[in-house]
Amino acid sequence: MSIHVIKHPLVQHKLGLMREHGISTKSFRELCQEVGTLLTYEATKDIPLEDITIKGWQGDDLTVQHIKGKKITVVPILRAGLGMMEGVMQLIPSAKVSVVGLQRNEETLEPVPYFEKLVGNIEERMSLVIDPMLATGGSMIATIDMLKKAGCKEIKVIVLVAAPEGVDKTLEAHPDVEIFTASLDSHLNEKGYIVPGLGDAGDKIFGTV
């Protein structure tokens, strides 16, 4: 299974709050970060550990577990991905950040790239792509294309809400990628918005409507 819907009660409760009509910018922003943290916890469940020896509190040698030199780059998709970034970085504070800017054309629904600044040694890192919304999948596929072109070999995706159409398209284009989400929603409407969805996540995070 390459799609993981995280049913944890805290995730589902917070996502439910995010769906409320008229939610304030402040609450939407806070919840975006909080659900981002919880999904990151799930998405990093299988990163490898190794045993290391330390001196314990009594001064004796003690074997403990330590993350095995896994290098991660967090990849927020501008703008809305920034709304999850602090939440994700809370759990992986030393991750490097690769920023990708894409704006979906509201008529054609095609992603228009406008910014790309990836970390240098991306071929050695796992990319954790973050964006609240996976709708048609166009923005996510374009981002994964960019990352692979730059040499990245391991990619995980964290989205708050996904549409079945976008998940199918993304996994068809990139079957090696794992997607973590709080919800697989019903469908896309005629304007390419996720139903029931969250509305325009970027506008809600930045207060632009």
Ligand SMILES: O=P(O)(O)OC[C@H]1O[C@H](OP(=O)(O)OP(=O)(O)O)[C@H](O)[C@@H]1O
């Ligand atoms: O799966 P897709 O059909 O490509 O749609 C999803 C994309 O659309 C939204 O961004 P938008 O283009 O609105 O940009 P913004 O974050 O600047 O608001 C969203 O944050 C995703 O990046």
Ligand SMILES: O=c1cc[nH]c(=O)[nH]1
């Ligand atoms: O439902 C959607 C689809 C694309 N972008 C959003 O912000 N929301």
Ligand SMILES: [Mg+2]
């Ligand atoms: Mg938007």
